[in-house]
Every structure is written in structure tokens, then in C-alpha cells.
Amino acid sequence: MNIVVNGLMTNYLKAGSGRKVVVCLHGWGVDSTNFARLIEKLQAKYTILALDLPGFGGSQEPPGAWGVENYASFVNAWLKKIGQKEIYALIGHSNGGAIAIALLGNGWLKSSKLVLLASGGIRDIYKMRRLFLKSGAKIAKLPIQLLPRRTRDKVRGRVYKTIGSDLMLLPELEPSYRKIISQDLQSIATKIRQPTLIIYGSGDRTTPVKYGQLFNDAIKGSRLEIIPQAGHFIHQEQAEKVAAMLEEFLGA
Amino acid sequence: MKTIAVIFGGRSTEHDVSIITAIASVIKPLELTKQYKVEAVYIAKDGSWYWDDKLKDIKLYQSGEIDDFMRRAPKVHLLFDNGLTLVKSSQFAGRKMYRKIDIVFPAMHGTHGEDGELMGLLEMANVPYVGCNFRVSAVAMDKVLAKKICASSDILSTPWTWFYSSQLSQPKQAMTKIADLKYPLFVKPAHLGSSIGISRVQTEAELMNALEVAAHYDDKIIVEQEVPNVIEVTLPIIGNEELIPALLERPMTKPEDFFDFDTKYMQGGKKGKGSGKAGAQGYSEIPAKLPKELYDKAEKTASAVYRALGCSGIARVDLLIDSKTGEVYFNEVNPLPGGLYAHNWRKAGISNVDLVTKLIGLAEQKWQAKQKLTTSFSTSYLKQF
Numbered sequence: 304m305n306i307v308v309n310g311l312m313t314n315y316l317k318a319g320s321g322r323k324v325v326v327c328l329h330g331w332g333v334d335s336t337n338f339a340r341l342i343e344k345l346q347a348k349y350t351i352l353a354l355d356l357p358g359f360g361g362s363q364e365p366p367g368a369w370g371v372e373n374y375a376s377f378v379n380a381w382l383k384k385i386g387q388k389e390i391y392a393l394i395g396h397s398n399g400g401a402i403a404i405a406l407l408g409n410g411w412l413k414s415s416k417l418v419l420l421a422s423g424g425i426r427d428i429y430k431m432r433r434l435f436l437k438s439g440a441k442i443a444k445l446p447i448q449l450l451p452r453r454t455r456d457k458v459r460g461r462v463y464k465t466i467g468s469d470l471m472l473l474p475e476l477e478p479s480y481r482k483i484i485s486q487d488l489q490s491i492a493t494k495i496r497q498p499t500l501i502i503y504g505s506g507d508r509t510t511p512v513k514y515g516q517l518f519n520d521a522i523k524g525s526r527l528e529i530i531p532q533a534g535h536f537i538h539q540e541q542a543e544k545v546a547a548m549l550e551e552f553l554g555a
Numbered sequence: 556m557k558t559i560a561v562i563f564g565g566r567s568t569e570h571d572v573s574i575i576t577a578i579a580s581v582i583k584p585l586e587l588t589k590q591y592k593v594e595a596v597y598i599a600k601d602g603s604w605y606w607d608d609k610l611k612d613i614k615l616y617q618s619g620e621i622d623d624f625m626r627r628a629p630k631v632h633l634l635f636d637n638g639l640t641l642v643k644s645s646q647f648a649g650r651k652m653y654r655k656i657d658i659v660f661p662a663m664h665g666t667h668g669e670d671g672e673l674m675g676l677l678e679m680a681n682v683p684y685v686g687c688n689f690r691v692s693a694v695a696m697d698k699v700l701a702k703k704i705c706a707s708s709d710i711l712s713t714p715w716t717w718f719y720s721s722q723l724s725q726p727k728q729a730m731t732k733i734a735d736l737k738y739p740l741f742v743k744p745a746h747l748g749s750s751i752g753i754s755r756v757q758t759e760a761e762l763m764n765a766l767e768v769a770a771h772y773d774d775k776i777i778v779e780q781e782v783p784n785v786i787e788v789t790l791p792i793i794g795n796e797e798l799i800p801a802l803l804e805r806p807m808t809k810p811e812d813f814f815d816f817d818t819k820y821m822q823g824g825k826k827g828k829g830s831g832k833a834g835a836q837g838y839s840e841i842p843a844k845l846p847k848e849l850y851d852k853a854e855k856t857a858s859a860v861y862r863a864l865g866c867s868g869i870a871r872v873d874l875l876i877d878s879k880t881g882e883v884y885f886n887e888v889n890p891l892p893g894g895l896y897a898h899n900w901r902k903a904g905i906s907n908v909d910l911v912t913k914l915i916g917l918a919e920q921k922w923q924a925k926q927k928l929t930t931s932f933s934t935s936y937l938k939q940f
Contacts, residue, residue: 305754307767386760 305361308381314361315354315381319346323391323553326414327353328378330397330423331469331480334360337396341538344546348555349391354381356399358476368478371398371424371486375405379412392416392553396538397510398423401488404518408491417499417522418549421507421535424488425514469509492521499525500552502545504533526552557657559591559915560606560641562673564598567665568751571616572893577662578613580894584907585660591915594641594654596631598668604631606641606654639682658918659684660911661891669891670696670746683922685914686868687890695864695888698745698777705885708863710856713875713884715779717745720770726763732778733762739781742766744773755781782884786876788843790857791896793910795867795917795924798858801896801903803850805843841902849881856883864888868917871896 306313316335325345327338335353342351355362356374365373382390393414395403400422406412443462447455456474463469469480499522503515512529519527528548530541538545563577564570577595585593595610605628615621634640639656659682661673671693677684687695694700699717706712716732723729733740742765744752752772754765769776791801843850857872864870871892875884895914897907905913 305752305768306764307771312768312771384764 306381306384308384309377311357311363311365311377312361313354313357313363313381315352315385316342318342318351318353319349321347321349323349324387324389325349325351325392325394325553326378326382326387326390327351328393328395328399328402329353329356329359330399330421331483332359332473334362336360337536338394338538340542341546341549344542345549348550349553352382352385352387354378356402358473358479364475365479368482370479370482371401371405371488372409374398374402374483375409375411378402378406382412390414392418394418394420394549395422396420397535398483400424401483401486404488404492404495407497408488408494410494414497416553417495417497418552419499419501419515419518420538420545421503421510422501422514422518423510424486424492425510425517426484426487489517489521492518493523495522495525498552500548501525501527502537502548503527503529504535504537504540505529505531506533507535507537509535556590556592558594558654559585559658559660560594560596560639560654560656561585561660561662562596562598562668563662564600565663565665565668565673566598566600566602567663567667567669568747569664569669569893570600573662573664573668574613574616576664576891576894578611580897580907581660581662581911582611584911585915587908588912590912594656596641598663599625602667604633606631606643633676633680635680637681639677639680656682658682658915660915660918661686664891664893665747669889683918685918687866687870688921691865691867692890695866695870695890696746697775698743698887699775701864701888702777702885705860705863708859710859710863710885711882712886713780713782715777717775717777720774720776723766723770723776726766729766730759730762736778736780741779741781742769743777743779744769745775745777746773782875782877784878784880786843786845786878787873787886788845788853788876789871789873790854791869791871791892791899792857792861792866793869793913793917794861795921798861799905799913800854800858801899801905802842803845803853803857804896804899805840805845807838807840841899845876849876849883852881853883856885860885860888866890867921868914869895 304315304317306315329335329337334355338353345351357363357365357377390413393403393407400419401424403417403419404424407414407417447458450458501515501519503512505512515527515529519525530537530544533541561577561581563573565573582593582595585591594606595608597605597610599605605625607628609615609624615624629644629646632642634642639659641654641656643652645652659677661668661684663669663673669692671689674684674689674692678689694704702712702715714736716736718729718732739755739757742754742756752769754768756762756765766776786805788803788805790803793799853874853876856874860872861870871889873886875886895910897910900910901907
């Protein structure tokens, strides 16, 4: 379904018809369909709302460089526009998790429960590694500039992918991506009061289990579950396990 | 050997569909006839024109090499010399390449192409071209005008209304216009060809949001009442004076499925489920299984629409049938159906090669008839001045 939110054409989907409303926020470089397997399993019990965040799927690009807060307030505006007041749970994957933390930690949105799936939003650890990569990128930039544009884009894309960065995934959203990855959400996470379920995959390289432990420490009364041999897209790789954990956490 | 320019791509949301129409349903069959020299003219998304034999290969677009190609290739000049000539740099010693075009085959969908803009240009060049002329194309791609013309020829449409997007600033006025219609309603941008910007609304609360969505894409909005017990059918037709209909085709998805999560996202991954559906647009019934009387009525209505609007060459007429009352309603016209609806023509006994050959013949016939009309004559105005 399409709707205009703050002047941006926004695509979203609504599935199921349960009394409890669950809102899903997807990660960087994917869209609402990334939750398809999960929705398939949950729609019998809950009403599920999932939007394509601006710049992804069928939604228009943001007008400038958007940070986590911009995305969070956009989600809020979208829920208001579709007239959804009561939200039972917020599920955020990866960057969607960071947005969910901003929404609840800042008290912008009311939701009874929170689920973080391989959530992003930890930026301060591995500082040395990042510094090393950053200076490496600056040095490598010079010779790469001499290559033809297409080859240059290819090389950049491959390099960033290897180091586990989504920077070149959507070149048109590069300014937003740079802004988002500079924001650490641990202190905002400490303000969350909702019961929170945190799920990470043990083999996740993008958002390692360490992030989960940090969020588990920051959020009062949260619970951390680690799924063995699962990567970053746990809700796709292990849809049944994740769905079972969710059902148990969210109740009927 | 006559030279045919196939023009495709363009600044439209249906850019990619147009590439497939051009390469698979027009260029390939035209070359198979061995009667024509075919030139591929590609209009990029930014509106730049290119002309090259390499553009006939679908792989160029699939692999993304088209970006490389466009960086290197010279753009096309058009020469109007009481006809149309393509001109481009040969990239050798400053020489230019010229190719006189005998007939143009527009293979474009949606805005800036199917809507008459391209046909207007071809009309100025006085070159024969396939399909509806610029006036008909412009009218057909405006759902409001098309419905008004059909209404004046006593062809039924489901109750509808329209207004300019700018009128939304005073929602009360717009709402009074809509108040006479019964829910559920369809809200559509008046000019867009594909399903973009279309919403189905069941309540007044949903209506305002849907209007806003349509207004995002178009300066004109049309609101239509849903046909109850609806059977959707479509009929491709070719011809100028004498019409040849293909088979009445029934897409096997209900309108409400269109917005349904299951149809849109899940069906594709679950092919073996045996529900008979294959994706949103995958499967249709040809010919539509309708009682003979209803089939004939629908075919007659489609022909009436084709004539009322003044279509020539080819067009596809979409109809909505109330299966309980047997009433047939006009929905819309596509002056250039995707892929020419070759799959349907094949079932109707007309191969893709026959189809394009017939269309070229119709284009020439229409052009010759036009040459007989007097459009200029000598006067003594200048001497008297």
C-alpha cells in the first residue's frame, strides 16, 4: 500500500488481523519484504505492519542526509498518518533496531514490548580497527581515483563489502549511511523501560554477538538469545526459531 | 529494402518493459521477415537518444553494460527532411552516419512515448508510424477524456468522477463530488499506464490518503466505483477501418488480490502450491471462459471503444464485467500493449512475425490516406502584403 508521509511516497504492508499490532523495521539495503518469512509465520496471530524506509524498496529517497533520529521520527509520522495509535511490539532488524531504540529510548513512541534482531547502533567499540580502516581508505583513495569510473565503483564496492560495510550498497544513500554509522545508541538504550528480547546469530559478522551483550547490559530487564550458526539475517535463516521465540515473548 | 526504426525505452516508469517489448516482440520478428532493415533507437531514462545495432541485445541492459555504452556512444541527431533521417557521429575523422527511415515502430509504454508525445514528433517529420496517432494516444492515456468520449458514444463506465490534484487543497469540494459514489472505490492518477499510484479504498477515512498518493503522481485524479462481481477482461485489437480482434483474455487475479500481501510477496516463492496462480500478472485465461452471449457482448463493446476513440494500428481495450447482471463496462485503453500482447495473438492464430508485418502494412496504409488530405495550398497573401 502507498501513502504520502511528510511529502515522501511511502510503501508499506499490512498483514494478519490479530488484536495485537506488531511493527517491523527493516535494516540497511533491504526493504519490508525482508520480513516475509517471519510475517508468514506470525500473521495468524498478530496484525503486522512493515514499511519500506525512505530510500528503500518502494519508498522515495530522503531529501537529505538522514540520521537515526530522522528515520525514527519518520516512522512515527507514518504510524500517525495511517491512524495506528496502539502498538503492542516493535521489531527492529539491524539498522531498524537502532531506529526502534531511538523511538522508545527517547519516548517518541509507545509500545509495550521491543524486539531487537541483530540490531545495529553500537559504534564505539573496535575503535582502533575502524581508525586503521579509515586511514587505509584515505590512502587507497588516490590511486583508485585514476581508474575509469565504472571500474572505480566496482573496486570500491568490493572493498567496502569485504570489510563488512554497507556504504556502497546504495550509493545514492551514502550521505545518510555515513551519518547513521556515526551514531552510537547505547546511552539512549539505557532509557528503555519496555520488556526487550534481543536475538543475535553467533556467526554474525555485521553486528556481532558482542553488540547484543552491550545492549543486554544497557537495557533493564532485557533477555539475550543467541542462535548458533546463524548470520546477520537471522529472521530469514532461522525463521522458525525466531518466530517461536517471538511468539513466546509476545504471547497470544 | 525498407528501413524501420524501432524506438523504445524513454522517461517512463515502464522503461524496462519497453525494452523487452522492443527487442522480443518487435525487433526479432521484424528481422525474421528478412524484408526490412531494422534500426534500434534507444531513449535512456535521462531522455538521451542512442542508435546502434548493439542496442538490439537484451544482455546489454541486463548486465548493466548499457551505462558503459552510453558513456562512449554518440547521441543521435534527428533530421527532418520531409521524412526522418537518423544522424550520428561515426567517431572516425569527423564523419557522420545518416540513415533515412521509411517507417517508425514506436515500442514505448507510459509517459513521454505512448501518450502521444513521440507520435507528435513523427507526425511533424511526416514519416509513417505504427499504432494510434498522436491525438488518439493522448486521449487514450488520459482516463478522464477516454471515459468522456466513450460516454458520448453510449459506452458504459462504472460511476466515476474526477478532479485536478490542485483541488485537493479544498478537500470539501472534492469530497462532495465523491459523495455520490458507493464504496469500495478505486483512486487512480489519470495518466499513468501501470498500476502505480492506484489505491482501493473501503472507507472515507482511507480516501484522503489515497487521493494524496494519486496527486503525488499526476495533476488529474479519477475516482471510480468498484464493479461488483467483477470479471476483468482485456482484448487486443488491430486494424484501421477493418478491425481484427485477438482473443478475449481474463487475467486470473482479482482486483483485491492486487493489494494483497500474499499475492504480491508470497506466491512467487510457493509455486508448487497448486492454487493456479503464478505471481501478480503471471497467469490468464485465453480465451476467457464466458457464456457465448457475454463474450460477444464484450468483444462488441471493445470494438466500439476502439472506434469511438479513433484508434488505428493496434490498441488493447480493458473491460470490467458484472458477472451477475452481465453488464459490460469500459475501463481503459492502452494504445501500445506490453509485448504487443503477442502471447494472445499467437493463440488467436497470428504469429508475432505476422503481427508486426500486418502493423507495418497498417501504418503505411494510414500514412498514404493522410497524404491525400490537403494541408497546404498556394495563396497570394504574400504578394498582396
